[in-house]
Amino acid sequence: xxxxxxxxxxxxxxxxxxxxxxxxxxxxxxxxxxxxxxxxxxxxxxxxxxxxxxxxxxxxxxxxxxxxxxxxxxxxxxxxxxxxxxxxxxxxxxxxxxxxxxxxxxxxxxxxxxxxxxxxxxxxxxxxxxxxxxxxxxxxxxxxxxxxxxxxxxxxxxxxxxxxxxxxxxxxxxxxxxxxxxxxxxxxxxxxxxxxxxxxxxxxxxxxxxxxxxxxxxxxx
Amino acid sequence: xxxxxxxxxxxxxxxxxxxxxxxxxxxxxxxxxxxxxxxxxxxxxxxxxxxxxxxxxxxxxxxxxxxxxxxxxxxxxxxxxxxxxxxxxxxxxxxxxxxxxxxxxxxxxxxxxxxxxxxxxxxxxxxxxxxxxxxxxxxxxxxxxxxxxxxxxxxxxxxxxxxxxxxxxxxxxxxxxxxxxxxxxxxxxxxxxxxxxxxxxxxxxxxxxxxxxxxxxxxxxxxxxxxxxxxxxxxxxxxxxxxxxxxxxxxxxxx
Amino acid sequence: xxxxxxxxxxxxxxxxxxxxxxxxxxxxxxxxxxxxxxxxxxxxxxxxxxxxxxxxxxxxxxxxxxxxxxxxxxxxxxxxxxxxxxxxxxxxxxxxxxxxxxxxxxxxxxxxxxxxxxxxxxxxxxxxxxxxxxxxxxxxxxxxxxxxxxxxxxxxxxxxxxxxxxxxxxxxxxxxxxxxxxxxxxxxxxxxxxxxxxxxxxxxxxxxxxxxxxxxxxxxxxxxxxxx
Numbered sequence: 001x002x003x004x005x006x007x008x009x010x011x012x013x014x015x016x017x018x019x020x021x022x023x024x025x026x027x028x029x030x031x032x033x034x035x036x037x038x039x040x041x042x043x044x045x046x047x048x049x050x051x052x053x054x055x056x057x058x059x060x061x062x063x064x065x066x067x068x069x070x071x072x073x074x075x076x077x078x079x080x081x082x083x084x085x086x087x088x089x090x091x092x093x094x095x096x097x098x099x100x101x102x103x104x105x106x107x108x109x110x111x112x113x114x115x116x117x118x119x120x121x122x123x124x125x126x127x128x129x130x131x132x133x134x135x136x137x138x139x140x141x142x143x144x145x146x147x148x149x150x151x152x153x154x155x156x157x158x159x160x161x162x163x164x165x166x167x168x169x170x171x172x173x174x175x176x177x178x179x180x181x182x183x184x185x186x187x188x189x190x191x192x193x194x195x196x197x198x199x200x201x202x203x204x205x206x207x208x209x210x211x212x213x214x215x216x217x218x219x220x221x
Numbered sequence: 222x223x224x225x226x227x228x229x230x231x232x233x234x235x236x237x238x239x240x241x242x243x244x245x246x247x248x249x250x251x252x253x254x255x256x257x258x259x260x261x262x263x264x265x266x267x268x269x270x271x272x273x274x275x276x277x278x279x280x281x282x283x284x285x286x287x288x289x290x291x292x293x294x295x296x297x298x299x300x301x302x303x304x305x306x307x308x309x310x311x312x313x314x315x316x317x318x319x320x321x322x323x324x325x326x327x328x329x330x331x332x333x334x335x336x337x338x339x340x341x342x343x344x345x346x347x348x349x350x351x352x353x354x355x356x357x358x359x360x361x362x363x364x365x366x367x368x369x370x371x372x373x374x375x376x377x378x379x380x381x382x383x384x385x386x387x388x389x390x391x392x393x394x395x396x397x398x399x400x401x402x403x404x405x406x407x408x409x410x411x412x413x414x415x416x417x418x419x420x421x422x423x424x425x426x427x428x429x430x431x432x433x434x435x436x437x438x439x440x441x442x443x444x445x446x447x448x449x450x451x452x453x454x455x456x457x458x459x460x461x462x463x464x465x466x467x468x469x470x471x472x473x474x475x476x
Numbered sequence: 477x478x479x480x481x482x483x484x485x486x487x488x489x490x491x492x493x494x495x496x497x498x499x500x501x502x503x504x505x506x507x508x509x510x511x512x513x514x515x516x517x518x519x520x521x522x523x524x525x526x527x528x529x530x531x532x533x534x535x536x537x538x539x540x541x542x543x544x545x546x547x548x549x550x551x552x553x554x555x556x557x558x559x560x561x562x563x564x565x566x567x568x569x570x571x572x573x574x575x576x577x578x579x580x581x582x583x584x585x586x587x588x589x590x591x592x593x594x595x596x597x598x599x600x601x602x603x604x605x606x607x608x609x610x611x612x613x614x615x616x617x618x619x620x621x622x623x624x625x626x627x628x629x630x631x632x633x634x635x636x637x638x639x640x641x642x643x644x645x646x647x648x649x650x651x652x653x654x655x656x657x658x659x660x661x662x663x664x665x666x667x668x669x670x671x672x673x674x675x676x677x678x679x680x681x682x683x684x685x686x687x688x689x690x691x692x693x694x695x696x697x698x699x700x701x702x703x704x
Contacts, residue, residue: 067639069681072660079670164548175549196550203543207544304615339611
């Protein structure tokens with residue numbers, strides 16, 4: 001078959017070319033994950049606060065970022081911001097865009113995790129004379145983190161897959177290189193299938209790991 | 222007359238574990254048999270084998286002289302599929318420990334769905350029958366309620382009405398009151414006593430020893446997958462012959 | 477950025493009708509992909525729960541692959557690969573719209589398969605046993621007892637999938653589909669107003685997804701109360 005001939009002849013070349021984009025893919029994924037973890041925690045704490053004035057912006061943030069496509073958000077940052085004088089680089093736009101988007105999802109994971117710890121734990125800690133802050137630090141958060149680990153891992157996988165769209169704002173990662181390769185060689189089938197295989201090699205092990213975490217968490221409960 | 226229920230040398234294995242080791246028992250029409258015994262003795266498994274929710278590893282079961290759950294094919298016996306078993310199960314009523322009411326249906330719909338969809342009764346006839354059964358168990362005023370609004374005792378009574386609406390020849394009770402709060406047990410036992418007095422054929426697996434004594438014609442004590450002792454209540458419960466029976470009853474009384 | 481109100485006042489009469497027209501295309505893509513995804517998802521869920529190990533294995537493999545691929549990559553493969561692999565067949569009918577619907581549907585089928593499967597498995601085993609004990613055949617038990625309950629359980633996750641699907645249609649712009657995102661890009665660059673246009677388009681997507689998410693939240697709340 002023609003497909004197999006091309007695969008045999010050019011497959012290795014395609015693979016190594018595409019893997020050249022791996023640092024950008026993994027780098028943006030990692031950087032936006034860190035960004036989202038930090039901003040997301042901040043948003044979650046706002047969301048859980050006692051004051052409506054603090055809660056409201058957090059709610060609006062989450063609704064907006066979860067209710068609109070990530071691609072639009074990226075475009076607003078990369079193509080829109082220059083209007084105000086600040087020109088982000090493609091990498092910056094990608095990291096900030098995916099990071100802000102991810103923060104909205106992570107804040108909900110944080111919130112669910114913290115709320116899932118039974119109220120009795122807080123009451124027991126307070127009865128023992130701990131301040132709310134100590135209770136949070138020594139009793140609630142350690143338990144919450146164990147609950148949140150599987151959904152956060154799943155989110156990391158989603159983030160990795162989302163990096164496949166950042167070529168639209170000019171980042172040269174795997175998909176960008178794939179498109180260039182196809183323009184050069186017209187071998188869309190082989191090239192895109194190899195690109196897909198590269199992603200699968202990353203996401204499938206991560207997904208299996210996340211499933212193992214999920215089982216461990218259920219056993220612990 | 223042939224017994225209504227005949228069980229011949231029933232064995233059931235789960236993997237390497239043998240839960241029933243050669244159970245043989247006859248139940249006459251109109252007889253009430255209680256099965257008591259410690260957890261793990263195989264009582265529930267035995268009951269579930271009768272309506273083939275569990276498929277026996279060996280042995281045969283006959284209802285009214287007719288072999289059920291299996292067919293003779295190619296010189297041997299083959300278990301029937303759930304589709305083929307449906308017809309036989311119409312004649313056997315099973316009351317579950319956890320009621321298993323259908324939460325998306327009202328009490329009346331729970332009771333009428335099988336008469337309508339299995340027996341093919343028209344809606345008015347099924348509902349008339351359903352109302353009658355629900356009134357019989359004391360829930361005529363709750364026919365429009367969904368299971369979540371009913372107490373445990375009420376749910377179990379609806380489950381019994383649901384079984385009665387199919388007019389079964391044989392009724393099986395699998396620890397019908399074990400999942401109930403103590404104050405709700407009485408209302409279910411009252412219904413079961415009423416059914417017993419009507420002359421129904423009942424096999425009752427229960428922990429309520431006193432109830433078993435009052436209502437049964439025969440008490441069967443099971444342990445380790447075997448029938449250890451059986452007989453009229455005043456013999457098995459008051460003058461048990463076997464040491465294991467005595468030990469079990471003493472343990473119950475101490476609680 | 478502070479000039480946004482002015483920019484909108486000047487241009488909205490030109491932009492909005494065109495954008496809304498393409499918003500309809502977006503809804504169409506989403507609706508068609510949804511149908512394809514539900515169909516594929518049901519087939520896969522049945523294959524997964526069947527007793528045949530071949531069926532189960534094929535379904536599991538499909539699901540793992542489609543969930544592990546980024547949607548964009550899947551869209552590229554679905555739209556560009558077949559015409560290149562089999563050039564002899566006439567591909568004129570395979571528009572970007574068709575490719576988008578197929579790609580999104582194939583991906584969605586994998587997601588929904590897991591939703592359907594856990595919906596069916598969430599039901600307590602006792603429900604099936606009670607139905608069979610009353611003399612129902614497995615077919616009747618499934619139709620009257622299992623499926624009605626499973627459908628109720630499955631509705632919120634399916635609703636959430638639909639919301640995600642609506643947003644994911646924006647990715648079809650990357651294979652050249654003529655939907656809202658692509659139109660936004662052309663207007664934005666033609667009129668030199670990227671910020672204004674993209675923010676407006678974000679608003680349109682939000683206006684489409686927010687009512688749906690409110691519905692899903694309402695359904696989830698009802699589910700928590702109406703259970704036994």
